[in-house]
Amino acid sequence: MTLNIAIIGAGPAGYYTAEAALKHWGGGARIDIIDRLPTPYGLIRAGVAPDHQSIKAVTRRYEATNLGAGVRFVGNVMVGRDVSVDELLGIYDAVVLSVGAPHDKPIGIPGDDLPGVIGSAAFVGWYNGHPDFADLQVPLDHHGAAIIGNGNVAIDCARVLAKTTAELAVSDIAQHALHALERSAVRDIHIVGRRGPHQASFTTKEAGELGHLERAQPLLKSGDLPPVEADAALEPGHRKMVTHLRGFAEQPRSDKPVTIHFEFFRRPVAVEGAGRAQRLIVETTRLEDGRAVGTGELHAIPCGLVIACIGYRTAQIPGVPYADALGRFPGDDAGRIANRLYASGWARRGPSGTIGTNRPDGFGVVEAMVADGLVSRGGDAPAALDALLASRGAAPVSFAGWQRIDAAEVARARAGAPREKIVSVSEMLGLVG
The missing domain is CATH 3.40.50.720 (NAD(P)-binding Rossmann-like Domain)
Structure with a gap:
């Protein structure tokens, strides 16, 4: 039977x-x-x-x-x-x-319900034409955008925000998203992670692509990188990814209008703003036994859009x-x-x-x-x-x-x-x- x-x-x-x-x-x-x-x-x-x-x-x-x-x-x-x-x-x-x-996991910090705070499932669904998110309001009128997370989804979101209309037009991005991104004022994209480059879960391909964008340059602070000899303990694929990050730290500042800032050792603690997201407050962290521990030092990242790439349910x-x-x-x-x-x-x-x-x-x-x-x-x-x-x-x-x-x-x-x-x-x- x-x-x-x-x-x-x-x-x-x-x-x-x-x-x-x-x-x-x-x-x-x-x-x-x-x-x-x-x-x-x-x-x-x-x-x-x-x-x-x-x-x-x-x-x-x-x-x-x-x-x-x-x-x-x-x-x-x-x-x-x-x-x-x-x-x-x-x-x-x-x-x-x-x-x-x-479904997106909530960030779980004060202000995460402000307009302008969006989960990555919603944002990715918006630019990919998912019917549930076609009418999502994505504020792109501020020069800053903060992306919380150190995985490939975070890089995908950053890349889509950073690419030119011509680069995106040959993809299957939804037309409504393409039109909105064409008018975008976003020029500073911050990828925020609690730990460091060695703990990031980007793949080599995803990280490497950021170095070949027409109008955007990826940057990170050289002080956020561990000593070069520490890379030897990494798996070969992860080591190649970190090599890309080292290259971003070493390159001189270009005249490209968009900058992708890797904000390592930053823990989000609040979203603030008058009626909408205007800045992400982050705490500087340090590693203790592989865990990110707050130092008490706070820093504000100006942004009108916060995308949380921290997991799904x-x-x-x-x-x-x-x-x-x-x-x-x-x-x-x-x-x-x-x-x-x-x-x-x-x-x-x-x-x-x-x-x-x-x-x-x-x-x-x-x-x-x-x-x-x-x-x-x-x-x-x-x-x-x-x-x-x-x-x-x-x-x-x-x-x-x-x-x-x-x-x-x-x-x-x-x-x-x-x-x-x-x-x-x-x-x-x-x-x-």
Whole structure:
């Protein structure tokens, strides 16, 4: 008998889990990949920087999974609104939650609720054309912007703020963001981290790209760098990244109009301003046993925009246990949450790793299903889901429907750009028919 599996979330974790199930059961499995948006690919579409098109090529692999026998994309269906997890468990033999971690962690400092303070999920969603953030108000009328965090997302945000319109126009950045950035007054971009260059989690590629921007120069204080001989203890890749940072510290000041300031050993303590963000107050830190310890020395960074790149949380789903302290679903190392209910990707392990990290994660969940002795209980789950959604007036979007949206976006592209994203769900549904 055929196994019926529902995967909630059409991002990398969901597709790698589907791929693993197909490799194990082949034609013995029917898989529905359910997503609340009419568009698949999750973080690839809405999280990967628009000027990193080569990374987005992985969607061809996901497309092949979707076009295979026994796999359906069921878009525009929200679990918890259109159908519950308990209902899905009644229809399918197993349910996998691969919903990622779409919500920003709060900064947790005074003033973090002022207008102008934005989480990176929101800011990245805004420039990537995510429907939830298309109307986000991003203040770009101040010369300063502060980005809190020392990971690749922080560099992505800095790079997008720093690039020229011409550099961005050939990407798939959303048109509304391109227009806003064209009028931007931001000239000083501060990347703020509590610890030092050796503790930063930038990759070599991301850090290196900052040295090749048309109108922006990255700078850092040479005194923030440890002695050169200390680099020998680093992993080779991390050592190369730090070498880029050393180069930024050594280069003379250019006449480029935008400066990216690396603010190492700075701990955010407050956002201040009259009715809006106007400055970020940071405390100078020092390292003690690898931890950042405040020195009491305070410094103000003038800025009208503060972007927090400090982590993400998985959205809660009614009826599913949630570990608030972890910001994700609780479960064992294999992704088991409850009987026949699993999680994969960030929903299982938290927001860590690369896109490719989700592949072994998905395969691990399928191994857990096999170890649990998952068996078919019979029935036609896809038909049962369709009937339930129809009774509730839901309008699911198939993969063929997504292909029509995709074709329309490609047809609307600016010269040199791969596509022009449609940011309105109602407009997408109008194209699907």
